[in-house]
Amino acid sequence: MARPAAPPAPAPEPSFESALARLEAIVAELESGDLALERALAAFEEGVALSRRCTSQLEEAERRIERLVGGAHGTERVPFEPGDEGEPREPGSAEDERSESGLGSEAGD
Numbered sequence: 001m002a003r004p005a006a007p008p009a010p011a012p013e014p015s016f017e018s019a020l021a022r023l024e025a026i027v028a029e030l031e032s033g034d035l036a037l038e039r040a041l042a043a044f045e046e047g048v049a050l051s052r053r054c055t056s057q058l059e060e061a062e063r064r065i066e067r068l069v070g071g072a073h074g075t076e077r078v079p080f081e082p083g084d085e086g087e088p089r090e091p092g093s094a095e096d097e098r099s100e101s102g103l104g105s106e107a108g109d
Contacts, residue, residue, distance in 0.1 A: 013053070014053075016054060016057045016058075019050050019053055019054050019057075020050075020054055022046075022050055023047055023050040023051060023054065026043050026044075026046060026047040026050070027047065029043055030043055030044065030047070
């Protein structure tokens with residue numbers, strides 16, 4: 001008696017970079033305005049799924065980094081600031097207080 005064929009293995013998930021590249025291509029297609037309604041809806045659905053996948057991958061990467069950079073008392077979150085030399089700020093320092101209060105940030109610019 002022949003055994004039933006095994007279902008095909010699911011396709012591997014695309015890498016973050018390939019998912020992001022596809023998402024960018026979908027955005028360009030949608031922005032062009034040249035798609036028929038049904039094709040535009042299908043592209044939008046694919047884009048939403050890719051966006052969620054990319055967000056999930058970024059969140060997982062953040063969790064992995066937080067585990068790797070744990071401080072003496074658990075995970076110590078040190079915000080990245082362009083121009084930092086990779087040195088964590090001392091808690092309570094003037095730079096630390098400015099970043100927590102929002103002073104010196106580009107948010108108000």
